[in-house]
Amino acid sequence: MDRASLRKQLRSHRQSLSAEQQLAAAESLSTVVCGSEAFRQSQHIALYLASDGEIDPRFIAQVIWEQDKFCYLPVLDQNDHNKMYFQLYRPNTRLVDNRYGIAEPELDREKTVKAEALDLVLMPLTGFDEKGHRLGMGGGYYDRTFAFLERSSKPILIGLAHECQKVSSIPVADWDVPMKGVATEKQLYR
Template sequence: MSEHPLTPPAEAKERLRRQALTRRAALTGVDRAEASLKLADFATDLELPAAVAVAGFWPIRDEIDPRPLLVKLRDMGHPLCLPAVIHPTLIFRSFGRDTKFVPGGFGTMAPCPDAEELRPDVLLMPLAAFDSRGNRIGYGKGHYDRAIAVLEKEAPVVCIGLAFDVQEVGEVPAEAHDRRLDALLTPTGLRRF
């Protein structure tokens, strides 16, 4: 028995997380690659104001790969950045074609520490599961929750989840500290909340 038993909402989130990640893992490599490329087709649907800074993420395990979408957004004039884990939160470092990358923790890559820090206006976020109301389940570490809280002390940030359609669940048991997504992009299109 663990020292800190999970609360009912946390227990439900963990169950939904496992189910959604199992479905995601069952996708073939070809299906994941095709779906990742498809995201770029919806870049203009995001309707981002000109030149706003966009934070992406480096995909791990069998996550949807945002890099084709990021290339399209860069070509549209958006400065890009990626998260780096600096406990207890995330910072965001600028990157471009010639950026050198270093291991960023959790199997990700991040721009090297001498890359310029950049405050994103838009977060493209990985997730384990989502529901039709824009609630998301992350991986349980709270990095994005803390980063959003820090960023929003300065100015609003638009949060857009990126996922495969198979990651949708009936209902995420949202808690007071959970930040609902503004939008979600899957290979079948953009949903706004």
């Protein structure tokens, strides 16, 4: 199956989950991620605000704040459609919708942090396989932002997904940046 067809099928799987299933998955995901060594050893952690049926990392954000760690959200550049930045996220952060209708902090370049300064990045994905291949939404933002990882080991990239988004094999593209693992509501795949 090609990437576009697979993306459509897997988005449909995650969108079909009920509100109760989504909430239970988010709570279980928090236990899986926050119990990991990567999380325990990280101070600067980026995540995302769920949309389109993505597994929700909001309980992870609460643990980050409770443990006095720093939480960041991706912010898209409104002028340069290829750039993504990371900005500090706190419970009282004012959010605006980006061009895709996803809530994010209002971009303030003076408040952004370099991707290289992050310890752990919890990434959304559409699908994954046990080899660590990720199928994103197709915009390429994470792949462009973390292309430097070919020559660096930080940050650690972990994809977040519902277990129903796992497939036997993801078609890999040359530009795909590999992850160190994928966390679902059931387990952490390395």
